[in-house]
Amino acid sequence: MYNWVSIVGHPAFSIVPRSPGTWAQGHWDLCSSQFLLAVGAKTARRAFEFGRTYVVRPKGKHQATVVWLHGLGDNGSSWSQLLETLPLPNIKWICPTAPTQPISVFGGFPSTAWFDVGDLSEDSPDDLEGLDAAAAHVANLLSTEPADIKLGVGGFSMGAATALYSGTCFTLGKYGNGNPYPANLSAVVGLSGWLPCAKTLPNNLEGVEEAARRCSSLPILLCHGKGDDVVLYKFGEKSSRSLNSSGFRDVTFKSYNGLGHYTIPEEMDEVCAWITSKLGLEGSSS
Template sequence: MSFNGSAGGSQSSRMAYEFGRTHVVRPKGQHQATIVWLHGLGDKGSSWSQLLESLPLPNVRTDMDFLSLIKWICPTAPTRPVSLFGGFPCTAWFDAQDISDDVSDDMQGLDASAAHVANLLLTEPADIKIGVGGFSMGAATALYSATCHVSRQYGNGQPYLINLSTIIGLSGWLPCSRTLRNRMEASNETTRRAASLPILLCHGTGDDVVAYKHGQKSACALNSAGFQNIMFRKYEGLGHYTIPEEMDEVCRWLSVTLGLQGS
């Protein structure tokens, strides 16, 4: 489950939170890529690590032997009060109030989670292609990481040192869409990085948690800001969950965009 926004100046956004356990699904073949995968609001890393461990999923026609080449890192968000739930604590990558341009984004929470993701990737070998993906609030955090990669800095101005090769967002949205264009106007290098970063966005028309229109609007905002390599996949009737066909799409996307070899 996931929403966005946040009381940017709320007490919760000024506090530091401890991230939970990280689960790793190690490659069964030659390690060629590492993807950090981020769960949704109230979930934990183990839920997705179990799903990713089972890929390729049964009853889906695929030649996904290359999945054995991917290492999946599934961290767990801090437990923090969430404005959406009246301050009730649950696992969340940042404080969530609503999905709307009318609310302030929890920049401190977004920066902290993006930095945590970056730190998980810092020790990966230089020849390994790396990316960030996620579901719902995890997708929002992945897209925020994309903006940090492109601008080479976090929202607080600190340098972002990770070179991402791909971004995946399922049933999510783009935080900080109001300020994205300003961040993108920094330099020609920023424009070049944005244009070349492959992004896959998937969203169901039946999503009653993060409405389809938010996913569609996010794709348009990214594109208008200079992210030109975006694939937006629409799933008729799909609610706020994933299905085997969608994960099959994710796997095929990774195979092509990362150029995985040896399957």
């Protein structure tokens, strides 16, 4: 068993200030200066200033790199500390911090967020510009990894939504704005999240042979608590059904009785076993 972080819940509505201070041993700052990203030179209207990125180095042979995305109001530090405790010595974890921006669900109050959101569900209007910026940031973080390293993306709550959006960009081969998507993803994990752009995904994939091939082979793990009162359980279920109906053939959906909007050891055990299997990792133990 691994040592569990004392506070495993990451409430979507908590406001966690970004701190310029130190971080846990074993983590280092990937981007010492803040990263500015404009999405699509012809169409960009907003500049996205991403916060500090934390990296957990693999304790064994480096076989995979996974970008893990926090929820609304959180930061990369808290998840990096949790991920460091997992029995996955062959994974390098990259935990970025989202830009601080005005959020509609907070009445315009600024918070760390990967994109703007009116409510936390797939029924919320999609902020395509913000989603594209977040997905591009993920791809940028993965762009310098060695060619023989398997790449993945995962997240919690809004981070899960961003991870799933990155997965759809990979299958389509492009962002929502039409620019090419460069990363080659081998796995996507979403905890307590939802699927953005679910209503338009089937039409976007229709008739695209390469996209259909990627859909059928990309492994996706979705986990959701039945007691989640922030991102309701029904949205997790709907996301799984939407992916299946759009042609994704390797989707695993796990539910947890009584689990609210946080994570527990049982859920993270599932993540560890699934990632170990899907990425073909060696030397992992529970």
